[in-house]
Amino acid sequence: MSKGVQIALAAFSVCAGLALVLTLGSSGEGTFRYYSDVGSFVSAPSAETADLAARVHGFVVSGSISKDMAAGHVDFHVADQAGGQALAVRYQGLDVPDLFKDGAEVVLEGRYASGTFLADRVMAKCPSKYEAKPPGEST
Secondary structure, three states: OOHHHHHHHHHHHHHHHHHHHHHHHHHOOOOOOOOEEHHHHHHOOHHHHEOOEEEEEEEEOOOOOEEEOOOOEEEEEEEOOOOOOEEEEEEOOOOOOOOOOOOOEEEEEEEEEOOEEEEEEEEEEOHHHHOOOOOOOOO
């Protein structure tokens, strides 16, 4: 195989790879979306949220946590920080993070179906733990 053919094959391979990446990125299937707030997720048309993998950010509504030990799931509601619209969540599992409690800031991964967000993963955040100390304050 001549040097020119090898260079042409290498250039074709690079172009084909770039075309594949651009195609997946523009279709919405391969794009990464960090998360949506509860208000924007709830107000989106159902066609945009139904049966698609999503990440939702919100705060656990106080008094809404209900663990069903027999069925092995946790039900709760999340809302925006202002406490606007709430989203019903069912997490299929009982092993929630240690920081998961009333008012906790959470990011949920899962799917929306039949009026309930079916969470596969619950991540609780602790914003105060990683905040920078004010200038002049020692450790």
